[in-house]
Amino acid sequence: MAAKQKVTDLVMEMVAPVLREAGLELVEVEYKKEGANWILRVFLDRPGGAVDLDDCAHVSEALSTALDETDPIPSAYFLEVSSAGAERTLKTARDFELAIGKRIFVSFYEPFEGNKNVEGTLMESDEEVLRVWQDPAMVVIPKDKIASVRLALVW
Known part of the structure; x- marks a missing residue:
């Protein structure tokens, strides 16, 4: 398994309990290099509703804490948590x-x-x-x- 795949799989496992508690669904996790920076993006959805800023902040804080505790990503990165959006891409x-x-x-x-x-x-x-x-x-x-x-x- 490639390193990027390991990171995305790990993040999916780490964020799952937080999302269940908040009534949210994980749409996608991206881990990629953009310019000189690594970006870890987590896209969320709420069945039958909308993801708001409070949802993103809650998931970001919980995931950031879990990532800081286990430190599974060797390089520096930026964490972005957001709604998948009204016109999100369908993949799976x-x-x-x-x-x-x-x-x-x-x-x-x-x-x-x-x-x-x-x-x-x-x-x-x-x-x-x-x-x-x-x-x-x-x-x-x-x-x-x-x-x-x-x-x-x-x-």
Whole structure:
């Protein structure tokens, strides 16, 4: 396992009890170098609600304390805890499952059926395809054609 993967796995384990207590879900942990600095980012979500500044501060404090006690990361880093956002990227099977019935925006590596992207309601997701309702028809999108998928705000 790569060092970055070990850090993200460790952080996921460390933050899990704090999130359960606060009614939050972990969306993603990133550990990467940006310029001269290492950044540890933790993205949160609240099922059926919004993550607020107090949630982020609470998780940041608890995680920072746990990291300081165990000191598992050998180099200096910046810890950032934030909401995954209203237009967050969907990556995992669980992300797609939770997004069923929601509006999504899909970008392609190269045009798919003449389109660079598709916006519609996610109706179904499996290992191979997404089924997106784009009025007046269902669009079946092979996952290997997808560059990215994110939630889309409805105005």
